[in-house]
Amino acid sequence: MRHIVVAAVVLLLGAMGPQVRTESPFAPLWFLGVLLLVAYSFGRLFENLGMPSTVGWFLAGLLVGETGLQLLLPKEFVVLNLLRDATLAWIVFHVALHFYPFSRLDKRMALSIILSTIIIVLTVSVGVWFIMELPWQVSVLIGAISALWGPFSGKPIPQRLSAVEIGGAGGLLSLLIFLLVVVYLSSIGWLAYEAERYVGRFVFSMCLGGISGYVVSHFNLMPRTLKGLLSGIFGVCLLISAVFQIFNLYVLPFVISASMVVSREKSWKRRLNTLHSKVGIFPYLFYFGLIGSFLNLRHIVKPFDGVITVLGITTIAIFIFRGLWMNAVSKVEFASKVGGISPDVFSRGVLTFEILMPSGFIFFDTISIENAQMVMEFVTIDIFLFLVVYMLFIRSVQLLLRSGDGSLIN
Numbered sequence: 001m002r003h004i005v006v007a008a009v010v011l012l013l014g015a016m017g018p019q020v021r022t023e024s025p026f027a028p029l030w031f032l033g034v035l036l037l038v039a040y041s042f043g044r045l046f047e048n049l050g051m052p053s054t055v056g057w058f059l060a061g062l063l064v065g066e067t068g069l070q071l072l073l074p075k076e077f078v079v080l081n082l083l084r085d086a087t088l089a090w091i092v093f094h095v096a097l098h099f100y101p102f103s104r105l106d107k108r109m110a111l112s113i114i115l116s117t118i119i120i121v122l123t124v125s126v127g128v129w130f131i132m133e134l135p136w137q138v139s140v141l142i143g144a145i146s147a148l149w150g151p152f153s154g155k156p157i158p159q160r161l162s163a164v165e166i167g168g169a170g171g172l173l174s175l176l177i178f179l180l181v182v183v184y185l186s187s188i189g190w191l192a193y194e195a196e197r198y199v200g201r202f203v204f205s206m207c208l209g210g211i212s213g214y215v216v217s218h219f220n221l222m223p224r225t226l227k228g229l230l231s232g233i234f235g236v237c238l239l240i241s242a243v244f245q246i247f248n249l250y251v252l253p254f255v256i257s258a259s260m261v262v263s264r265e266k267s268w269k270r271r272l273n274t275l276h277s278k279v280g281i282f283p284y285l286f287y288f289g290l291i292g293s294f295l296n297l298r299h300i301v302k303p304f305d306g307v308i309t310v311l312g313i314t315t316i317a318i319f320i321f322r323g324l325w326m327n328a329v330s331k332v333e334f335a336s337k338v339g340g341i342s343p344d345v346f347s348r349g350v351l352t353f354e355i356l357m358p359s360g361f362i363f364f365d366t367i368s369i370e371n372a373q374m375v376m377e378f379v380t381i382d383i384f385l386f387l388v389v390y391m392l393f394i395r396s397v398q399l400l401l402r403s404g405d406g407s408l409i410n
Contacts (some may be wrong), residue, residue: 016400018172027072027077027283028072028077028079028080029070031064031071031072031074031080031293032080032083034064034071035060035061035064035065035275035290035293036285036286036289036295037059037061037131038064038289039056039057039060039061039285039286039288039289040285041060042056042057042059042060043056043057043060043281043285044056045285050395050399051391051395051396052391052395053281053285054284054288054387055387055388055391055392057284057285057288057289057292058288058289058291058387058388059292059388060289060292060296061288061289061290061291061292061293061294061295062292062293062295063292064293065292065294065295066293066294066295066296066298067292067295067297067298072294074290074294075294078245080290081239081245082238082241082242082245083286083290084287084290084291084294085240085241085251086237086241086289086310086353087169087237087284087286087287088251088252088255088287089236089237089240089241089251089254089255090233090234090237090279090283090287091152091283091284091287092152092251092252092255092259093233093237093255093258093259093272094272094276094283094346095151095152095164095168095260096168096255096256096259096260096263096265097260097262097269097272097273098164098165098236098257098263099151099164099165099169099259099260099263100170101166102362105165105166105169109166110169112325112326113166113169113170113173113326114173114323114324116170116321116322117149117170117173117174117177119317119321120143120146120147120317120318120321120322121140121144121146121147121177122143122144122316123143123313123317123321123363124142124143124146124147124313124314125140125142125144126139126143127313127317128143128225128310128313130141131309131313132309132310134306134374135371137185137188137190137371138371138375139300140181140185141181141182141185141375142310142314142378143373144174144177144178144181144182145178145352145356145378145379145382146314146317146318146382147174147177147178148171148172148174148175148178148348148351148355149167149168149171149173149174149348149351149354150167150171150348150349150350150351150352150354150386151163151164151166151167151168151170151171151351152350152351166326171351172256175253175351175355178355179199179202179203182195182196182198182199183195183196183199186199186366187253187382190368191366191367192365192366192367194227194365194366195363195366198363198366201248201249201250202250202253202390203253204254205244205250205251205252205254206250206254206256206257207257208254209247209253209254209255209256209257209258209259209261210257210258210260210261211256212254212258213258213259213260213261213262214261216258216262217261217262217264217265217268218223222262222268222271225313226274226275226278229271229272229275230275230279233272233275240254240255250354251354252354252355254352258308271272284384288387291350291353294357294382295353295357295383295384296380297380297381297384299377300380300381302375303381304373304377304379307328307377307378307381309373311377311378311382312384314382315385315390318340348386349382349383349384349386350387350388352379352382352383352386353383356379357379364376375402378384
């Protein structure tokens with residue numbers, strides 16, 4: 001109850017702050033203060049209820065941001081975009097450390113990841129095209145988006161490392177498929193030429209990250225003390241978020257490749273894990289609160305006809321080919337399962353958000369007007385469903401199934 005009271009008091013104070021005049025130089029700081037306090041209160045509330053803290057943080061962002069009370073429109077302030085990218089860099093660097101060397105993936109698991117990802121693309125594409133009678137280009141794009149994995153929606157604690165590694169492999173594969181689809185649709189003129197430039201900058205960012213990681217590893221540039229490591233990584237996160245904004249590059253692929261290269265050094269990997277464990281949940285709270293404040297659900301109050309059908313096709317395909325199938329063929333033990341299904345295979349909202357709504361670029365601008373609104377509404381609802389609704393549903397079922405032995409799922 002006290003968390004609800006704290007959140008209510010903070011929201012009341014927030015409504016009277018300087019953000020009512022967006023020209024105030026204190027508006028972003030006031031908004032951040034309100035967001036962090038409300039996100040912390042919501043996170044603790046959901047945690048006490050046995051639900052994921054990430055859902056509480058994200059919902060707090062929705063409440064104070066563009067969807068809810070609109071205490072501030074965060075997209076209007078460059079500093080909030082920079083901080084979002086900086087916390088994203090920290091999180092992705094932490095999680096991607098555990099991708100390499102994919103030691104938990106045997107041939108059977110690797111083949112299952114490849115087949116399930118491709119089958120989801122084909123199933124959703126054909127299903128949307130046949131049932132909804134949408135243009136085949138829209139159907140293929142929705143299929144590629146639906147196949148995305150998402151290993152970045154939680155801390156890589158020991159119980160989740162198997163799921164993180166599998167999600168990392170699937171995430172890289174699904175990213176490749178998505179980029180190839182974008183290139184193809186742009187080559188036939190369905191997407192604007194800017195889409196090819198988007199792919200080029202995305203690939204360049206990934207290559208730049210790999211080179212940077214190699215330079216740091218080869219010349220042993222990593223600070224030796226935890227304090228130096230904290231200052232160095234925090235400074236680099238802020239620096240690349242600013243530089244990449246200027247040159248229209250992308251933080252996500254840069255940090256993924258840099259982290260995977262750096263993680264090859266086991267001693268560095270241990271030190272970096274120690275650092276991340278000491279920093280705790282703050283970057284995650286900060287980031288999920290910010291992306292919640294950026295996401296705008298207001299324009300989908302009346303979604304296009306058939307969006308529920310499209311989302312239903314997507315959900316069924318993922319449930320069967322990534323949930324039931326992946327857990328059935330896998331010898332890997334996930335952190336927790338509901339009837340044999342791990343919630344980790346559903347948490348793809350972060351990857352979808354950062355690919356399609358990165359700072360400084362709106363992917364939907366490359367799509368023709370008559371199709372852009374449809375795809376944008378699908379993506380917006382999809383992110384909300386996978387970050388909130390499905391996570392709450394799966395965790396609720398977990399609690400019901402495990403209430404008999406008194407165990408609590410972390």
